[in-house]
Amino acid sequence: MFESGNKPVVEDTEENRAICRKYCRNCQNYRKYCLGKFQPTELFCACGQSSVPDMKLLGCYCTGCEVYTKYHLRGGFFCVRR
Numbered sequence: 001m002f003e004s005g006n007k008p009v010v011e012d013t014e015e016n017r018a019i020c021r022k023y024c025r026n027c028q029n030y031r032k033y034c035l036g037k038f039q040p041t042e043l044f045c046a047c048g049q050s051s052v053p054d055m056k057l058l059g060c061y062c063t064g065c066e067v068y069t070k071y072h073l074r075g076g077f078f079c080v081r082r
């Protein structure tokens, strides 16, 4: 983990991606908008928001995710906004 300002930055690692898949792929936003077909396909908290336009905030599992806790993230819905 490295620091950018005071906030830890989520690293784009296979380990973090594997954790992410347990949550994002089961969430309403991911399914409804077929997020797996657009870049980035996962780990939105590290890779940035999805390229799918005009998504609503349907529900988010990020707050239950180990990456969310480890990096002290806030807010969730990282596929929609950062």
Ligand code: SF4
Binding pocket: 016, 019, 020, 021, 023, 024, 042, 043, 044, 045, 046, 061, 062, 063, 065, 066, 067, 068, 073, 078, 079
């Ligand atoms: S916080 Fe959300 S986007 Fe980041 S790894 Fe966890 S489930 Fe994925």
Ligand code: SF4
Binding pocket: 023, 024, 025, 027, 028, 029, 030, 035, 044, 059, 060, 061, 062, 076, 077, 078, 079, 080
């Ligand atoms: S970032 Fe949150 S809302 Fe988006 S796909 Fe992952 S769990 Fe769902």
